[in-house]
Amino acid sequence: MGDRTEALRNRVRGAFETGTPLSIEGGGSKRFFGRRPAGEPLAIGDHRGIVNHEPSELVLTVRAGTPVGETQAALAEHNQWLPFDPPRHDPASTIGGVVACALSGPTRPWTGAVRDFVLGTRIVNGRGDVLSFGGEVMKNVAGYDVSRLMAGALGTLGVLLEVSFKLLPRPARDRTRVFEMSAGDAILRLSGWARSPHPILGAFHDGDRLHLRLGGSEPAVAEAAERLGGEAGDGAVWETLRDHRLPFFADDGPPLWRLSVPAHVPPFDVPGSTVIDWGGAQRWVRSDAPESVLRSTAAAAGGHAVCFRGGDRERPFHPLDEGIAGLHARLKAAFDPGRILNPGRLYDGL
Amino acid sequence: MSNSTAPGIDERPRAVRRRELAAELLTFLPRESVLTEPEELRPFECDGLTVYRRLPMLAVLPDRVEDVQRIVRAAAAQGVPVVARGAGTGLSGGALPLEDGLLLSLAKFSRILELDPDRRLARVEPGVRNLAISEAADPHGLYYAPDPSSQIACSIGGNVAENSGGLHCLKYGLTVHNVLEVKVVDIEGRLLTLGGESLDAPGYDLLALITGSEGMLGVIVEVTVRLLPKPETARVVLAAFDDLGRAGDAVAKVMASGVIPAGLEMMDSPAIRAAEDFAHCGYPTDAAAILLCELDGTEAETAAQLEEIRVVLEGAGATRLKVARDEAERARFWLGRKSAFPAVGRISPDYYCIDGTIPRKRLAEVLKRMRQLSAEYGLDVANVFHAGDGNLHPLILFDANQPGEIERTEEFGGRILEICVEVGGTVTGEHGVGVEKLDQMCVQFPAHELEQFHAIKRAWDPRGLLNPGKAVPTLNRCAEFGAMHVHRGNLPFPEIERF
Numbered sequence: 132m133g134d135r136t137e138a139l140r141n142r143v144r145g146a147f148e149t150g151t152p153l154s155i156e157g158g159g160s161k162r163f164f165g166r167r168p169a170g171e172p173l174a175i176g177d178h179r180g181i182v183n184h185e186p187s188e189l190v191l192t193v194r195a196g197t198p199v200g201e202t203q204a205a206l207a208e209h210n211q212w213l214p215f216d217p218p219r220h221d222p223a224s225t226i227g228g229v230v231a232c233a234l235s236g237p238t239r240p241w242t243g244a245v246r247d248f249v250l251g252t253r254i255v256n257g258r259g260d261v262l263s264f265g266g267e268v269m270k271n272v273a274g275y276d277v278s279r280l281m282a283g284a285l286g287t288l289g290v291l292l293e294v295s296f297k298l299l300p301r302p303a304r305d306r307t308r309v310f311e312m313s314a315g316d317a318i319l320r321l322s323g324w325a326r327s328p329h330p331i332l333g334a335f336h337d338g339d340r341l342h343l344r345l346g347g348s349e350p351a352v353a354e355a356a357e358r359l360g361g362e363a364g365d366g367a368v369w370e371t372l373r374d375h376r377l378p379f380f381a382d383d384g385p386p387l388w389r390l391s392v393p394a395h396v397p398p399f400d401v402p403g404s405t406v407i408d409w410g411g412a413q414r415w416v417r418s419d420a421p422e423s424v425l426r427s428t429a430a431a432a433g434g435h436a437v438c439f440r441g442g443d444r445e446r447p448f449h450p451l452d453e454g455i456a457g458l459h460a461r462l463k464a465a466f467d468p469g470r471i472l473n474p475g476r477l478y479d480g481l
Numbered sequence: 482m483s484n485s486t487a488p489g490i491d492e493r494p495r496a497v498r499r500r501e502l503a504a505e506l507l508t509f510l511p512r513e514s515v516l517t518e519p520e521e522l523r524p525f526e527c528d529g530l531t532v533y534r535r536l537p538m539l540a541v542l543p544d545r546v547e548d549v550q551r552i553v554r555a556a557a558a559q560g561v562p563v564v565a566r567g568a569g570t571g572l573s574g575g576a577l578p579l580e581d582g583l584l585l586s587l588a589k590f591s592r593i594l595e596l597d598p599d600r601r602l603a604r605v606e607p608g609v610r611n612l613a614i615s616e617a618a619d620p621h622g623l624y625y626a627p628d629p630s631s632q633i634a635c636s637i638g639g640n641v642a643e644n645s646g647g648l649h650c651l652k653y654g655l656t657v658h659n660v661l662e663v664k665v666v667d668i669e670g671r672l673l674t675l676g677g678e679s680l681d682a683p684g685y686d687l688l689a690l691i692t693g694s695e696g697m698l699g700v701i702v703e704v705t706v707r708l709l710p711k712p713e714t715a716r717v718v719l720a721a722f723d724d725l726g727r728a729g730d731a732v733a734k735v736m737a738s739g740v741i742p743a744g745l746e747m748m749d750s751p752a753i754r755a756a757e758d759f760a761h762c763g764y765p766t767d768a769a770a771i772l773l774c775e776l777d778g779t780e781a782e783t784a785a786q787l788e789e790i791r792v793v794l795e796g797a798g799a800t801r802l803k804v805a806r807d808e809a810e811r812a813r814f815w816l817g818r819k820s821a822f823p824a825v826g827r828i829s830p831d832y833y834c835i836d837g838t839i840p841r842k843r844l845a846e847v848l849k850r851m852r853q854l855s856a857e858y859g860l861d862v863a864n865v866f867h868a869g870d871g872n873l874h875p876l877i878l879f880d881a882n883q884p885g886e887i888e889r890t891e892e893f894g895g896r897i898l899e900i901c902v903e904v905g906g907t908v909t910g911e912h913g914v915g916v917e918k919l920d921q922m923c924v925q926f927p928a929h930e931l932e933q934f935h936a937i938k939r940a941w942d943p944r945g946l947l948n949p950g951k952a953v954p955t956l957n958r959c960a961e962f963g964a965m966h967v968h969r970g971n972l973p974f975p976e977i978e979r980f
Contacts, residue, residue: 185840185842186737187733187734187736187737187841187842188733188736188840188841188842189736190840210739233681233686239680240680243654243658244680244681246686246689247654247657247658256933260929260933261929262929262930262933263930264930266905266906266907267840267905268838268839268840268870268871268905268906268907268910269650269651269838269869269870269871269872269910270646270650270655270838270867270870270871270872270907270910270911271838271907271909271910272643272644272693272907272909272910272911272912272913272914273907273908273909273914273918273922273925273926274914274922274926274930274931274934274952274953275690275693275694275698275934275937275953276644276657276689276690276692276693276694277690277933277934277937279657279686279689279690280685280686280687280689280690282686282689283681283684283685283686284685284686288685299741300739300740300741303739322599325601325710326598326599326601326621326622326623326710327622327710328709328710328711328712328713328778328779330778347778347782348778348782348785348786349785350779350781350782350784350785351778351779351781351782353781354779354781354782391679391680391681392679393600393678393679395599395600409680412679412680413680433677433678433679434677434678434679435677435679435682435683437683448683448684449683450683451683451684452673452674454667454671454672454673455673455674455675455684455687456684458667458673458685458687458940458941459684459685461939461940461941462685462937462940464940465933465936465937465939465940466933466936477684478684
């Protein structure tokens, strides 16, 4: 427990010299995600702890193996949070895993994504060099933004050691309103609301009802609840949704797809059931339909599809255009010339 | 100068190379889009950092993306480096031409291609001015949030290349937080789309990587920005302090209060007086420092937050608080801040703007050390800064006509940036490295990090033809610089040969 930087660096350096692939593992809660892990496990779960939290600076630096729950609890003591509200699909979920997989919770369209709150990172690249980028300040344009590049790279560009985040105060008031309406009506209604600055922090449709989360200052939330209407709802639903504990997400059943699309697009006509999150911008679909159907549906709407859990592990992520795929390969080589860090976890060949 | 390394040495005289490339470009561009004469090239000799000037070998002003692709291919085929330029308002020399290079102006790309209030986005060409986007969105009750002080003139392509900030990024983020999609032409002349209209894209976050990359990775030819609904109301409070350090501490107290101001700006006494003389904005000229704190939201919300902030500022020792009574007074308070640079330009023959960022809690200490340095160098400093972000803009006042003053000013500026790094900050918060802060990059980053930056550059541009010599110093340059500046007793880059 604590600072395992030296040990991790030595492991990666040794693996680089011998050409041994490593499979980076934090809490082990996301083995289901992406292509199949391959290589010797590189455990970072012991590399944990909060390195620096300055409440008045609104900055947190935390080791990658620190559990998400522990982190949020420490921040809550100071009435602060990571506003992208990272999911905890498992209590073991770590900060490193959340950043590597770029997972943001239901607040994402209104607060910003993981990458929007990343201020700095410390990583080990594929040569075994420990590198620091960004820092603990709000604005920093010295050098390329390597820190944000780490978000969603699935560990294929570097082993995350530490991440610095921008924090915000928790909303003073948090209320949930519920509206009986179809998914199509919900999308139209949300589109209209988005034209005005309402303090919305969440909007999801469970198939029958729209749940709307209002969060912000006391007067702003009270005013919005009055203006937007609806019935009082249960605020606990947001955690249940965030952590995939709704019955919809149960382990049995067809593969779970995530369609990331522009929010205004009407509901899709695909076989299976759908939960709409992110005010329309993230659609969870349980479907046995062929991959091509889901991919073309998302692409036609201007988005992309991820086979999130339970489907084909060969190609979970949306195929890249040729020019973009070439850049990926060259960036991979720039960070990890020996292709030892989570090889093949994101795309074949990376 | 090790920063002007033109790759692929071509021994033929420049005039021959210029004639050859111009001939090739004129096969698909009209004569008026290809500039080769010194008097035509003069307007491109510098950007907003006017101490560095250089004429490019030639300048090109296309107005179609296909032509940008062909220009880049033609230049690359002849091994000619390409420097992209937007409105030329950058403050770090990022658009400084190369003598053997092609200057690619994107000024003619000035159309708003699409503005959709329902999808809350605008798709624009790179030469569109920052403010023009908000003006076009205004009838729909929407706006584009990042508002650099130069927003009346600066272009969106340059904003993306520099990851520009502004007065309101404390609450609404930087350029990187407000851009959905960017189209770039890479050095092979391919058109690549990074990001998209959905909230994320598959694969690596190349949109984040291109933002702030200072023209080193690709030429930005189209930008889609997110528009936000305009807040119902905005109020600003001006707080005066009789001590600079106390004002610095007040910033930390505001930030810890739980209220996130839309903007939190600070000015010191020389800046206050210059701005008041210039803009007659109602600033207290006897104050040692003022804070401008803007709150926005609904009427009721803003009123409640204003009350909270008032208590915090009084508790922090403000000697006077003035809430702008109406929109006109609010605009006047901001006018003073926004015209601080030209105002300082009136009290001094020249000034040099620094852009370091520090952790907010170190503000009072850094200001004190800056005052000591000011005395040591015999050069006055006026301070205006984005206090909420910890982003300092000390303006060093000097006279370029006095022998040695430019050099003293640059050295003083470099020392300030080194203090920023020492206290855990950065050499540039929003202006970019360009050619200006290459030496200070050596102070901020060890060799391995710089090598990683160069590897990223090579992944996009293996021959180093896009804006070469900017943003990231070569290790040799750092070794040279390091030989002069021993940092905290450690000689940087011990593994590199010295000259």
